[in-house]
Amino acid sequence: MNVLVVGNGGREHALAWTLLRAPNVKQVICTPGNGGTATLKGCHNEPVAVDDFEGIRRIAQKYNVSLVVVGPEVPLSLGITDYLQQYNLTVFGPNQAGAQLEASKAWAKALMQQANIPTAQTAVFTDAAAAKAYIQTLPIVIKADCLAAGKGVTIADRPEIAYAAIDAIFAGEFGRENQTVVIEEYLTGQEVSVLALTDGQTIRPLIPAQDHKAIGEGDTGPNTGGMGAYAPTPILTDSLSQRIQTEILEPTLATLQKRGIDYRGVIYAGLMITPDGEPKVLEFNCRFGDPETQAVLALLDTPLDEVILACCQQRLAEFPPLSWKPGVAVCVVLASAGYPGSYQKGYAITGVEQATAKGATVFHAGTKLSGDQVITDGGRVLGVTAVGSTFEAAIALTYEAVDCIGFEGMYCRRDIGFRLAQG
Template sequence: MNVLVVGNGGREHALAWTLLRSPNVKQVICTPGNGGTATLKGCQNHPVAVDDFEGIKRIAQKYNVSLVIVGPEVPLALGITDYLQQDNIPVFGPNQAGAQLEASKAWAKNLMQQAQIPTAQTAVFTDAETAKAYVKTAPIVIKADGLAAGKGVTVADRVELAHSAIDAIFAGEFGSENQTVVVEEYLTGQEVSVLALTDGQTIRSLIPAQDHKAIGEGDTGSNTGGMGAYAPTPILTDSLKQRIQTEVLEPTLATLQKWGIDYRGVIYAGLMITPDGEPKVLEFNCRFGDPETQAVLALLETPLDELILACCQQRLAQFPPLSWKPGVAVCVVLASGGYPGSYQKGYAITGLEQAEAKGATVFHAGTKLQGEQVITDGGRVLGVTAVGSTFEQAITNSYEALDCIQFKQMYCRRDIGFRIAKL
């Protein structure tokens, strides 16, 4: 069968790469794709923007695709699933109503309260002065309500910084539509990413991952879309996994059902495991995480197309247990210098073949193919992913492969997995 993947990041390259390992998948079409999907055997790109729903529909019909998988949150929030389903095109990804789980943090917090899901204490404001009057102590967390590419969250260690973050949101730093602020209690502990797939009736989690959101080593500095990830994290014991299933995932799905939302896609719970071992939800996302997906899918043995079709066709309850490779996977992100602020594009990338000869898989994110040359075309450029029997081995394998790659102003963190290395 033919599958269409919407998006152009590392997550979408990982999805295409994983799909093409299945004997059922003949071809993957990416809209618009990147330099990695352009050079992936069995895959082809079409320069259609993720919000060009008419263009995406034409491509889906032209190639008679059996499945559309939507990678990024923006087209989901804009209603791509509703649009394509009007023409009976099977889509994996929630409809516009369900995508509010990520598109509005205030909406998601309301759902958590209704479902009695453990989370941080929260207050929601629609004007800056009232929000600033509420913030009297720090540390505290300030979030833009809407989509902000993973950068709309400020962990403020001073009241003044919290006030500045509130002003920035209402000044339109994260888009003029972000005119609501969510103020949250500051939680401590370890963050964990649980990506779960649902057909609207049943929900199953994939192996748990941890990512590094901060730009600087030691998890310091500005938040990014993610500078690296690893899976499966040993932080989640079997008992914690079961608690997350029964206290977070199932109540979330039940509340969506109660609200009349037919949710078929990913429910990605970003959780804090507090020092006393309690799981609390920080936020929900309505799609595969990036770069967690690169690490998780590197270990998946169950054909991804079969799993996703089971979700689309509401057969997940009957689907056999998922199969995973032994060992662990680590993904290290190579970024453009200056990211998550301003950065330059268009630099030639060398050493990709040498990196893969080391046994790693290099997932492209901010790249494009210019003639025969792959060049930088974004903030997060590549995700070098390696598997090992231990975390130490997987981390070593990833960095040895990464050291083969060069481009001007290249930056990466050298401590991905440091939390695990300490265990």
């Protein structure tokens, strides 16, 4: 069958790469795709923007696709699933109502409270002065209510930082339409990403991963879309995983059902495992994580198309248990100088073939094909991913491959996986 993947990031390259390993998948079309999907055997790009729903529909019908997999949160929040389903297309990704789980942090917090899901204490404000007056204890977490590409969160340990974050949100840094700020209790511990697949009736988690959101080593500096990840994270024991299933994932799905939302796609729970071992939800996302997907799918043995179709067709309860390859996976993101702030584009990328020869898989994110040359075209440029029998082996192989690659201003964190030593 033919599959259409919507998006142009590292997550979408990983989805296309994984789908093409499935026996039933003949061809993958990416809209708009990137330099990696443009050069991936069995895959090709169509230059259609993720918010051009009519253009995406035409491409899906042109290639007689059997399945549309939506990667990014923006088209989901704009209602791409609702639109394409009108034309009898099978879409993996929640409808617009379900995508509010990520599109509005205030909406998601209200759902968590309704479902009695453990999370940080929260207050929501539509007035900057009231938000500032609320802050008594530091550090505190300031969040833009809307989608912000992973950059709408500020951890403030001084009043002036908190006030500046609030002012920036109300001044329109994340869109003039966003006039809501969410202020949360600051939680400590280790973060874990649990990506779960659901058909609206049953929910199944994939292996857990740990992202590294901050730009700087030791988790310092501003947040990014993610600078690296590894899977499976050993911090989640079997008993803790079971608690997450029964205390977080299942109540979330049940509450969506109570609200009349038929949610078929990914529920991504960003969790904090507190020092006393309690799992608390930091946020929900309505799609596969990036870069967690690169690490998780590197280990998936079950054909991805089969489990996704089971979700779309509400057959997940009867689907066999997911099968995983032995070992662990590590992904290191290579970024443009200046990211997550302003950065330059258009630099030639070298050494990808040598990195692949080392045994790594190089997923493209912010790249494009210019003639025969792949060049930089974004903040997060590549996700170098390797599998090993141990974390030490996987990390070593990943960085060996990283050292083969070069482009002007290339930056990466050299400590991906540093929390493994902390237990």
